Amino acid sequence: MPRTAPPSAAPPAAAAVKPLSAPQKALRKLGLVRPIDLALHLPLRYEDETRLTHLAQAREGEVVQIEGTVTACEVALRPKRQLLVTLDDGSAICTLRFFSFYPSHQKALSVGARIRARGELRGGLWGWSMVHPSFRSAQGELPDALTPVYPSSAGLPQAYLRRAVLAGLQRADLSDTIPPEALQACPGLCSRGGGRPWSLREALHFLHQPTPDVPLAALEDRSHPAWQRLKAEELLAQQLSQHLARRERSTLSAPALCAQPGGLHEQLLAALPFVLTAAQRRVADEIARDLARTVPMHRLLQGDVGSGKTVVAALAAAVAIDAGWQCALMAPTEILAEQHFGKLVGWLTPLLAPRGKTVAWLTGGQTKKARAAMLHAIASGEAALVVGTHAVIQEQVRFHRLALALIDEQHRFGVAQRLALRAKMQDAGWEPHLLMMSATPIPRTLAMSYYADLDVSTIDELPPGRTPIVTKLLADSRRDELIARLRAQVAQGRQVYWVCPLIEESEALDLRNATATHAELSAALQGLCHADGSPARVGLLHSRMPAADKKAVMAQFASGAMAVLVSTTVIEVGVDVPTASVMVIEHAERFGLSQLHQLRGRVGRGTAASVCVLLYAPNEQGRLSDSARDRLRAMVETNDGFEIARRDLDIRGPGEFLGARQSGAPLLRFADLATDTHLLEWARAWAPRLLDQSPELAHKHMDRWLGGKSDYLKA
Template sequence: MPASAKPAPDKLSVPQKALRKLGLVRPIDLALHLPLRYEDETRVVRLADALDGDTVQIEGEVTQQEVSFRPRRQLLVSVNDGSDSCVLRFFNFYPSQQKQMAVGTRIRVRGELRGGFGGLTMMHPTVRAAGGALPEALTPVYPTVAGLPQAYLRKAVGAGLAQADLSATVPPEILGEIRGKPLWELRKALAFLHHPAPDVALVQLEDHTHPAWQRLKAEELLAQQLSQLQARRARHRLRAPVLPSQAGGLHEQLLAALPFGLTGAQRRVGEEIAQDLARTQPMHRLLQGDVGSGKTVVAALAACVAIDAGWQCALMAPTEILAEQHFAKLVDWLAPLLEARGQRVAWLTGSQKKKARGEMLALIDSGEAALVIGTHAVIQAQVKFRRLGLAIIDEQHRFGVEQRLALRNKLSETERAGDDKQVAQEPHMLMMSATPIPRTLAMSYYADLDVSTLDELPPGRTPVVTKLVSEQRRAEVIERIRAQVAQGRQVYWVCPLIEESEALDLSNATETHAELSAALPEAMVGLLHSRMPPAEKKAVMSLFSAGQMAVLVSTTVIEVGVDVPNASLMVIEHGERFGLSQLHQLRGRVGRGAAASACVLMYSAPEGGRLGETARARLRAMAETTDGFEIARRDLDIRGPGEFLGARQSGAALLRFADLQDDAPLLEWAREAAPRMLDEFPDLAARHVDRWLGERADYLKA
C-alpha cells in the first residue's frame, strides 16, 4: 500500500514523491493529513428540488450532446433526470468524455447548479456512470500537490489510518483537566474527520468547533508545549560561560561615553540580560522593541559584559546594509575603548575581498577581535572563534533554523577542545526583533525563550503621520517631495519590484528613479536595490547618510537599520503589496530627527476593481496606529502565525489545526499540562511529541 511502501528514493513513483513532498512519510503522518473540505455524494437530488447556487448530485439520461464554437469551443451536454433538464458545459474536454456522455447514457453528475434565462447549467461538473451504491459518509477532499490525485491520496490516507499507532498518549487524569470540553477518543475523532456522517453540521467541521476537532487541537497544542518545555529543560542542562558584570569595566565606560542617557526600559532590559549572562545556563533571550526603541545600545552593553569577562561576542544581521549600520554605530561607540585594551572590532561579509577576509579570520581566531559583526558569513565553517561567549542575532526571524543553530555551535567547536569535555557548552544567545511578538505567539512558538521588551521610545522621536494616497495623485506626492527637498530635508521612495513583471503591472525602481530625477533636476536622486554590487550600495548609502543625496529610490533593502535623522518623508509605492510588519519597519526609517515626519502609502486598485480585503485591512491599520504591538496583533489577525513567524519554522507549519486566538483556553491547558506530563509520564510525553511533530520538533528549539 502507498502508506507503508518504502522503496529507494530513485524508485519512487510520481505520487509517492508527491506524498514525501507533503511530508507524508509515516502512517501517522497520513492519518493526521485531514481534509480541506467535504463533498456530499451520499444522496441524489432531483433538479426540481435544487436551488440556484447549490452544489448537488443528480442522476439522469443524456438527451443531447454537441460541440459549440460560440463564443468559444465548448462541449454542451443536456441531462434530464425526470423532473427537469440541465446543460453541462465543458471548455476543456477529451474524446473519452464525449464517449462517456453519449446520448442515451445514464450518468451521475455532481457540481454547482446555476439558473438563468437559458435554464439550469453546471460548469465542469464531476461525471461518472449512473448506478452503484451511494457512499455512506461525506467524501473527503485533501490538500494535495501536483502529481497526487485525490483517489490515490484517499487510498494512502486510509492505509495510514489503518496502520498508525493511535493508542492513547495523554493520560485520562491530564485530559480531564479540560473543563467543559467533552473530548472524543483520538481514533474515533480521526475516523470521523476523515469520513464524517452526512447528517453532521458542515459548519462545525469547517470552523473546527466539532468535538472531534477539539481533541486534535488539544493534542497538537500539548505536543508543541511539550517540545518547547523539553528544549528549555535541555538548555538548562547545558553549560555556558559565566560572564559577570565588572565594576568600572567596559560596560560602565561605554555608558559614560554615550552622548545620550538610557531610557528606563533600556536599563531594565540591560539588567535582565546581565543577570542571564552571569549564570551557568545559556541565555536564550528575545529582545523585542518597536522601531527606534534602542535595541542596538542594549546589545552593545551586553557585548561589553562578555568582552570584559574575556570572551568574544558575535553579532549577525540578515543584510549587509543592516550589518554595516551596526558596524558603524558600534565602532563609533566601542572601538576607542577596545583599542585602549589592544582589542579590535572585526567585520565579516560574503562580499569581502580574499585578503581582507583573511585578515579578519586571523583576528577572530587569535581572539584579538573581541567583537565580530557580519552577515551569514559569521557562521561559515572557516570562521574559528577563540572564545565565543555571546551570540547576538538581529532580526532573528529572517534567519533559517539551521543558520541560528550553526552560530550556537560555534562555541562547541572552540570549547570542547579544552578541559571541560563532559558538559556540552554553547554561547549565550540574544535574539533581537523589531517585530513585536503578540502574547499568544510568545506563549506558544516562543515558549522556550525568555522575552524582554523595550516598551519606551527614547526622547526626541517625532510622531510620524501616515497618509493613504491613491496612485492617481502621484503628481501631488512629487510636489510634496519638492517642498521637503527645498527645506533641506531628505526623502525615501520605496518600490516593491526591481524589474518588470508580466504578472504585476508595477512601476519598477529604475523607472521611478528616472522619473524623479527628471522632475527634481535641482536635487541628487539615488537608486538602491539588492542586485547592485556591495561597493555601489555602500557608496549610495554614504551619500544619503551624509546629506548630499536628497532623494533615495530604493527597494526594501532599507527596511531595517538605516538611520538618517534628516529624512522626514517616506513614500511607499504600491503600499497594498507589502506586509503589515514590513510597512511598519519601513515607516520607522523616518521620524528619527526633530522635524515633523510623514509616511505616504500610495496604493493602486486593480483596473476596474477595488483593493482586496486583506490589503485594505493592512493600509487601514497603518493609518490608524503607530504602535508596533498593535500592528503586530493586527498582522497576526490578518496573516496567521505561520506567515507571521517567517523563517522560524523553515517552511513547516508548526500548528496545522489549532488557532492561537480562538483556542486560547486549550493553549492555557496545554501549558499547564506539559510540565506534569514530562514529570509524571515521560515515556508517554516522548511518544506524543514524536507522533505529532516528528522531525519538526527541532524547529521549535532553534
C-alpha cells in the first residue's frame, strides 16, 4: 500500500527562482527566448577552422589557422603594454600579440602549450605576426563544418551563443508548415537530390554548420538555396499576417457614409478656388466608395510633395460630416497641424456655419480655457471636424460620433497612437474608417510587402502651375559666395528658407547650427531692403520655441514681412508659402534622401522660378561617404518623388525607409526586397490559399516567425 503524507503535512516549499546569468540576460535582450528564436538566429559570417596552414606556405594578409607549440610568453611594457606569445609550427615562427588580455590568457598560452591560433597573418622585419588572434587548445580533431559567428551583444560570448543555438536547434519544432505543392511552386528551392525542395530543418542545420566545400560567396550574398528557403518562409509569414489582418478587419462594422447629391461634398468642390486634377478625382472616388461600405476603410493615400492630398482628405471629411458623423485629422507636428487647420477652416467653415457646426483645433499648447471649450464642442458633436496633434488621442477627448480618422505622415506615429485614435468609437460598437496619408511615395515592393493589408491610393500627378525646381550642389567652402547671391535675390523680393540640422552647438558634430546661422545671415543682410523699401528681416524657427512664437514667425514669413527663415527640419512637411522660391539646406550630406526631397518641396509652389541649394561639407580628405554621394546625386538628377523613393529604398533598405522602429513593423531579417521580388510574389500568391486550405499550418507558421509581433497590423 503506498504511503501518503499526513493531512497536516505542509506542502513543499516552492523552489527559489534562480536569477539569470549575464549571458542569459543578454540572450533575452536579443529576443532569443524560445528554442525557435535561437534556431532562427543565423550567423553573420563564418570562420574556417576545418584546416591548418603551415607558416612556410602562408601568404601575407591571409586569414589562416596555424597549430604549434608556445616557445615564449611574456608581458612587454614598451611601446605599450602587451602580451607577446611565440608560436612554432615546425616550419616557421609567428608572434601573437594581445593588447587586451587577462591572467587566464597567460595560463592558456604558457610555454609548452600546444594551441591553434586563427587570424590575419602579417609580415615584417621580425617575421610573421598575428594581432589578437582567436586561439584554443590543439586537442581533439579539427571540426568538419565552418564555425559560425553570430550577431551578439555585451556579455554574450560566441562560445556560449553557439551552444545555446545548437540546443535551440535540437529542441525547436522544425516540422514543415508549408505544403509540398507550395514549396514545389517556389522558385529557387528545388535543388536537393531529385529536385526535392530543402526542408526547413535541412536549411537551418546547413546554415548553422555549413560544410567547408560550400562557396562562401553563396553564403554571404544569401543566394544559396538554404538561404532562399529561409527568405521564402519569412516572406510567407509576413504575407499571412497581412492577409489575416485584412480578413479580421472585414468582420468589423463601420458606419456607411454616402455622399449626398447636392450635399457638403459637392458644395466644397464648387467652392474650391481651383479644379481638381484627374488623379485627385480618381483617388477621391476610391475613398468615397470605401466610405459607403459597412466594412472599415483601411487605406493609404500617397502622393508626391505638393500633389494635393489635403483637399482629398477634406472631401472625405465632407462625406462623413454630411452623413451626420465626426471626423478627426491628426498630424505629427503643431506646424503641420496648423497648416491643415488653416486650409480646412477656409474651405469648410463657410459651409458648416449654416449647419451650426465648426472645425475644432486641439494641441498640447492650448490654454486651459480654450482646451475646455474645444473638448465640449467635440463631445457635444458641435465640432464636426477635429484637427490637432497627439492631443487628439488623449483620454479626456470624447467624440460624439467619430466615423473617420485621418492620419497625416502616418509613419511619424507609433502603433499605440494609431490604435488609440481608432479606439475612440470602438466602445460604441463602431470601427472608424481610417485614411492614412504619406508624402513619401512607396515603391512597389514595399507596398506589396509592408502594406499588403492596406488599399493604396496614389496621386501621381502634380497640380498645374507648379514651377520646376532647379537643384544645385555647392561645397561649404563657397558659402560666402552663396550668401552674396542671396542678398541679390532678397533685394529682388525673393523669400528664402535656410535649413540647418541642429539648434545649438554640438561637440560631437561639426555642424553649423540654426542660431549661429541666423546671426550670420542677419549680419550679412543688414541694411538690405526689399523692392518696396521695407527692411529685409531674418527669422528663426526651431522645435524648442514656444508654440505662440513659432506661429508668429510663420505668419510673418507667410505674409512676406520676413525675407529669410532660418529653420531646423520642423518645416519639413506641410509648410506652404507660395512666395518662397529659394531653399538652402546646410550640411545636406547629413540628411536622408526622403527628408531632402520633402524640404525641397517647400519651394516651387508659386509662379517664380525656384532653386534648391544643397550645401555640403566634405570630410578632411575632401570626400563624402558613398551613401551621401548617392543621395545628393539622386537629388540633382530627379524631382520625381517615386524615383526618389526607389533610390532611397536601395540606399537605406526597408527598415530605415519605413521608420520601422516608430511604426512597429517588424523588419525583414533575411529577405531583401531589392533581390527577392520573386519570393515575395510567390508568398503573396500562396498566403490566401494557405489561410483557406490549411489554416492550422498557416497559424503555426505565423507563430513560429512572428510570435506576438503581428499586433502592428491592427494599426
